[in-house]
Amino acid sequence: MSWKRALIPLACVPLIILLAYGFRTDPKAIPSPLVQKMAPGFRIAIYDGEDVSLEGLKGKPVVLNFWASWCYPACYEEAPLLQATWQKYKDKGLHMIGVDIQDKEESGREFMRRFNFTFPNGPDPGSKISIDYGVYGVPETFFINRGGRIAYKHVGALTPDLIEEQIQAILKE
Amino acid sequence: MGLTRRPLRMPGTQVSRGVRVWLIALLVYSSLEVALGAFAATGPGNTGAPAESPDLDERVREVASELRCVVCQNLSVADSPSDLAKEMRNLIRELLQQGKTPDEIKAYFQSRYGDFVLLEPPKRGFNLLVWGLPFVALGVGACGVYLVAKRWTMGKHESAPPLDPVYAERVRRELKEREGSSGP
Numbered sequence: 001m002s003w004k005r006a007l008i009p010l011a012c013v014p015l016i017i018l019l020a021y022g023f024r025t026d027p028k029a030i031p032s033p034l035v036q037k038m039a040p041g042f043r044i045a046i047y048d049g050e051d052v053s054l055e056g057l058k059g060k061p062v063v064l065n066f067w068a069s070w071c072y073p074a075c076y077e078e079a080p081l082l083q084a085t086w087q088k089y090k091d092k093g094l095h096m097i098g099v100d101i102q103d104k105e106e107s108g109r110e111f112m113r114r115f116n117f118t119f120p121n122g123p124d125p126g127s128k129i130s131i132d133y134g135v136y137g138v139p140e141t142f143f144i145n146r147g148g149r150i151a152y153k154h155v156g157a158l159t160p161d162l163i164e165e166q167i168q169a170i171l172k173e
Numbered sequence: 174m175g176l177t178r179r180p181l182r183m184p185g186t187q188v189s190r191g192v193r194v195w196l197i198a199l200l201v202y203s204s205l206e207v208a209l210g211a212f213a214a215t216g217p218g219n220t221g222a223p224a225e226s227p228d229l230d231e232r233v234r235e236v237a238s239e240l241r242c243v244v245c246q247n248l249s250v251a252d253s254p255s256d257l258a259k260e261m262r263n264l265i266r267e268l269l270q271q272g273k274t275p276d277e278i279k280a281y282f283q284s285r286y287g288d289f290v291l292l293e294p295p296k297r298g299f300n301l302l303v304w305g306l307p308f309v310a311l312g313v314g315a316c317g318v319y320l321v322a323k324r325w326t327m328g329k330h331e332s333a334p335p336l337d338p339v340y341a342e343r344v345r346r347e348l349k350e351r352e353g354s355s356g357p
Contacts, residue, residue, distance in 0.1 A: 011313070018302070030243060030286055030287060030289045030290075031287055031289075032286075032287065033283075033284060033285070033286075033287045034284075034285065102256050102257070102260075126260055126263060126264070127256075127257060127260035127261075128260075128264070130257075130260075131257075131260065131261060131264060131282075131285060132285060133285070134285035134286045134287075136243040136244055136257070136286070137244065
């Protein structure tokens with residue numbers, strides 16, 4: 001077979017590689033450039049509580065969860081896990097903050113009542129915190145280590161194994 | 174007794190006294206409003222950049238049209254009806270009012286959402302393929318056309334019938350005669 005005959009199959013190789021790359025990539029996933037970078041600072045007005053700022057939690061590991069009452073079923077699936085994890089780790093130095101995004105206040109409060117949330121949660125007027133964290137859907141969870149660095153970002157409902165693993169990692173760091 | 178004829182009333186040629194008074198009042202009011210509006214725009218209390226100026230709206234739109242709505246399919250932040258895009262437009266407006274340049278604002282969104290948020294991918298890394306491939310394809314296509322055209326023309330030469338030896342001998346002889354007759 002002459003080199004000319006091999007030219008057509010060879011020309012197809014880059015195309016096949018490109019297609020393979022394209023089909024293996026989730027077009028809806030947006031890789032966060034914030035992972036392993038310093039977490040953007042914020043201040044949030046907690047429902048029925050005092051304001052909480054990330055600066056005020058310097059040197060402490062933080063789990064920052066973005067949720068909404070209209071986010072069904074993912075937020076409803078992970079909510080009991082979040083509350084259980086908070087109960088387990090609240091006395092071990094872990095901080096957990098919930099950010100209720102693009103929600104009606106009453107619906108957000110109802111959601112918190114339904115799942116007996118006792119960790120601080122607050123609304124995000126103008127989606128400022130959400131945009132600052134590059135959030136593009138709910139739920140999304142950021143694991144921030146003691147150094148204030150985002151160690152890991154999870155998109156979608158949390159699982160018991162994943163939250164346990166990531167909390168152990170930021171508690172050790 | 175004959176009937177008194179009244180001329181037909183042409184629109185615009187005859188206006189009753191009452192209507193005339195109203196028209197003059199309206200004209201005076203509009204002139205005053207224009208004058209007062211001009212004063213308000215250039216008056217000492219005006220900072221020169223009203224929050225809702227059409228210019229600011231246009232600048233917001235320009236920046237937003239270069240950013241991708243992260244919750245939509247192929248829509249810019251400017252065109253998206255989603256809540257997040259609306260909040261992004263509000264943030265762009267706020268940042269512009271703070272004096273940030275469009276490049277700084279785009280860089281901010283890029284630092285939060287990565288290159289994905291830019292509707293026009295930056296010319297580096299893997300993205301170079303997107304920019305370079307059309308030109309490569311064009312070059313390959315041009316080479317292909319050249320090669321095919323060359324083959325066609327070569328094919329025509331090859332398929333020409335062989336020259337008749339009698340005719341060739343005649344041409345040679347006539348050429349020789351001509352050279353002989355034109356010599357000294």
